[in-house]
Amino acid sequence: MNRAGVEQGATWTWRMLLIGLLLAGTLLRWASSGPMSREMLHHDEAYKAIDALNLLRDFRLTPFLPGNFGHESGWVYLLMPFLVTLGGGIFAVRFVAAVNGMLTLAATHRLTRELFGPRVGVWSVGALSVLYWHLHTSQLALRANLYLSVGTLTAGVLLTAYRKQRLRLWALGGALLGLLAYTYFASVVWGIWLGLSLVGVFLLDRRRRRGVVLALLIGSVLALPMANYARLYPDLVVSRSMSVSASSVSQVAANGRAWLQALFERGDPNAFFNLPGRPILGPFTGLLGALGLLGVIAWRRWHLPGLLLLGWALAALVPSLFSDHAPHFMRGIGLTVPLAAILGVGAEVLRGTAASFSTRPRPSGLAWALAAALPLALLGGAGIRAYRDFHHRWLRHPEALTATEVDVNRAVNTIRMETPPDTHVYFSPFYSAHALIIFRASDLAPRPVAAFNSH
Numbered sequence: 001m002n003r004a005g006v007e008q009g010a011t012w013t014w015r016m017l018l019i020g021l022l023l024a025g026t027l028l029r030w031a032s033s034g035p036m037s038r039e040m041l042h043h044d045e046a047y048k049a050i051d052a053l054n055l056l057r058d059f060r061l062t063p064f065l066p067g068n069f070g071h072e073s074g075w076v077y078l079l080m081p082f083l084v085t086l087g088g089g090i091f092a093v094r095f096v097a098a099v100n101g102m103l104t105l106a107a108t109h110r111l112t113r114e115l116f117g118p119r120v121g122v123w124s125v126g127a128l129s130v131l132y133w134h135l136h137t138s139q140l141a142l143r144a145n146l147y148l149s150v151g152t153l154t155a156g157v158l159l160t161a162y163r164k165q166r167l168r169l170w171a172l173g174g175a176l177l178g179l180l181a182y183t184y185f186a187s188v189v190w191g192i193w194l195g196l197s198l199v200g201v202f203l204l205d206r207r208r209r210r211g212v213v214l215a216l217l218i219g220s221v222l223a224l225p226m227a228n229y230a231r232l233y234p235d236l237v238v239s240r241s242m243s244v245s246a247s248s249v250s251q252v253a254a255n256g257r258a259w260l261q262a263l264f265e266r267g268d269p270n271a272f273f274n275l276p277g278r279p280i281l282g283p284f285t286g287l288l289g290a291l292g293l294l295g296v297i298a299w300r301r302w303h304l305p306g307l308l309l310l311g312w313a314l315a316a317l318v319p320s321l322f323s324d325h326a327p328h329f330m331r332g333i334g335l336t337v338p339l340a341a342i343l344g345v346g347a348e349v350l351r352g353t354a355a356s357f358s359t360r361p362r363p364s365g366l367a368w369a370l371a372a373a374l375p376l377a378l379l380g381g382a383g384i385r386a387y388r389d390f391h392h393r394w395l396r397h398p399e400a401l402t403a404t405e406v407d408v409n410r411a412v413n414t415i416r417m418e419t420p421p422d423t424h425v426y427f428s429p430f431y432s433a434h435a436l437i438i439f440r441a442s443d444l445a446p447r448p449v450a451a452f453n454s455h
Contacts, residue, residue, distance in 0.1 A: 017372070018109065018122045021379075025105050025129030028383060029098055029138060031391055036139060037091040039413060040404035042272055044068065045141040046435040049093050052079035053439075063182055063226040064233075068435075069240040072226070074150075074182035075143035088442045090409070093141040101138030104149040104337070105129060110156035112341045114163065115305035116348075123351075123375060124344030127288065130383035131343070133280050133329060134336045136390055137273065144330045147184035152337050154180055154194060155312065158215065162201065167211055174215030178222025185241050186319035186331050193315040195219075197308070244323040255326035259317060262327040271399030273329040275389050284382040285343055288375070292346030302345065313338040347375035405436050412440045419447070427451040 047068040055076060065073050079096055086092035108128050113121030128134050138145060154176035161169035177194055180187045195216065202212040230237040246252050263281050268274040281289055296306035316334025320326050354371035394400050401407075408427065415425055425444055427437050430451040441449040 014118060014122055018125060021122065021126040021129055022102075022105060024383065025125070026102060028129060028135055028387055029101055031387070033094060033098065035395055036404075037094040039090075039406050039409040040401075041090050041093070041409060041436060041439070042140070042404050043435050045093060046439040048076055048141065048143065049079060049083065049088070049439050050435060051076045052083055053088060053442075056080055056084065063229045064237060066233075066236050069243070070236050071143060071240075072182045072184060074179065075146045075184075078146060079141075088439075094139070097139060097141040097145060100145050100149050101134070104134070104138065104145070104152055107149055107152040107156055108337050108340055111152055111159065111337065112344055114156055114159035115309065115341065116302060116345055119351075120341070120344045120348045122344075123347035123379075124340045126376075126379045127285070127343035127347065128336065128340035130379050130386050131280075131285065131336060131340055132278065132282075132382075132386040132389055133267075133274070133333075134340070135386050136275070136394065137329060137333055137336075139390075140272070140330075142330060144184045144186065144333050147180070147187040147190075148333050148336065150176060150180050150183050151187060151190050151334060158194065158198070161211060161215070162208060165208060165211060167214060170211035170215045171218055174218035175222060177215065177219035181223040181226040186316075186334065189315045189318045190312070190334055191223075193311055197311070241319075241323070244325070246322045246324065251324075252321055255321045255323075258326045259320070259332070268327050268329040270325070270329070271394075271397060272403040275394045275397065276399060278389060280339070282382060282385055284378040284385070288343040288346035288350070288378055289339070290346065291349045292342035292344070295345045295349040296342070309338045309341055347379065350375045350378075408436055409440065412443055415447070416443055421446050423447050425449045429454045 048071070051065050051067065051073075062073055065071055065076060078100075079093065082092045082096045086095060105125055105128055109121045109125045112124035116124075154173060157169060157176060158173035161173050177191060180191045180194075198212050198216055202209050246255065262268070262279060264279050264286060266277045267279045269276050296302045296309075313335055316338065317332050320328045320332040323331060326332075351371045351374065354374050408430075411427075415423070419425075425447050427434070427449075428451065430437055431453055432438075432451045434451060437449065437451050
């Protein structure tokens with residue numbers, strides 16, 4: 001076979017591997033769609049859905065919604081078309097979260113491909129697919145996940161614009177950068193890091209100045225409504241972040257130690273964000289992570305991408321480092337993609353090292369398959385552990401059942417199926433303003449629904 005045929009066959013093989021890893025990530029996330037879309041919904045998830053339903057009834061454009069401690073409006077607007085087309089129940093909310101998780105996997109491929117090349121891009125998708133942290137949080141209908149998908153796509157598009165020097169890509173990257181302001185308060189630090197990176201490109205590379213100016217201009221214009229809202233109502237916009245901010249330098253240092261321990265010892269204890277205490281990495285992902293760090297340090301061509309990745313990782317951690325309850329897996333969610341990139345580098349280092357033992361100048365198909373089997377085996381082991389921990393442990397964990405108010409959701413489902421439509425329904429001991437009851441009331445219509453606190 002000639003060289004062109006060999007390269008074409010290798011490209012086809014990598015594309016098939018990418019599709020397979022994307023499908024594996026999809027299956028891991030959709031396997032829980034049954035119980036989670038029927039009887040599991042957290043207060044914060046319900047509140048955002050209620051905001052979306054209210055905007056559907058009285059549509060307006062606003063960058064920020066003051067209810068429930070205040071939150072950016074991007075996630076709420078994303079929910080709206082799905083609530084209309086799929087009905088105003090839990091399934092629609094969960095569907096949006098799952099789709100956003102799949103988009104994050106795709107955006108991760110673009111970003112890591114630009115940083116480390118196509119092979120690492122494929123492996124990084126596999127790493128993020130089986131990383132328990134992302135498997136878990138991508139199931140949750142929270143706005144932090146929109147920050148992760150939009151932030152990852154923004155970085156990937158801007159890197160592509162830098163490489164190809166096309167104004168339309170610079171414009172798209174700038175638009176995504178501006179939209180990042182409407183996702184989650186932790187995105188501010190990541191947006192600043194991207195903005196400073198663009199300023200650095202402007203100062204050091206004359207050929208790309210026009211594209212950088214275009215990106216910064218479009219991003220600034222799109223972020224202007226949020227900036228103006230923050231100027232007019234600073235207390236509303238910063239109240240949540242100020243209420244959870246770290247109180248001293250010693251607490252920030254303790255938060256740093258907590259994040260280091262979260263890698264292998266004890267992760268987030270919050271049962272809604274994590275299987276309580278589960279560390280971020282296990283034996284399989286830990287080995288890939290160690291190989292990835294060695295690869296970034298040893299290979300000169302990966303030094304600059306590694307520095308960019310380090311900057312993103314630090315920017316992603318800042319919101320949790322300077323707030324309480326570290327390691328907080330939602331405030332630090334931006335770390336998942338840089339971590340997946342390092343794991344992807346480790347997988348490629350392992351594959352390349354195994355392939356180099358071939359006695360031929362070019363590894364045969366069998367040698368390639370055997371070499372690729374090693375990182376695939378590690379990713380497979382990590383995927384099995386993640387599946388077990390989420391689908392068999394977290395879904396049955398008492399704290400998780402309490403956090404997602406399974407008792408109320410089951411009651412709603414039972415009443416809907418077993419009572420006539422003229423039945424009056426009362427929930428106790430709850431207030432009538434309870435977010436979950438307000439949201440699930442539509443599932444009980446036309447039954448009148450009320451609540452009272454018997455205490």
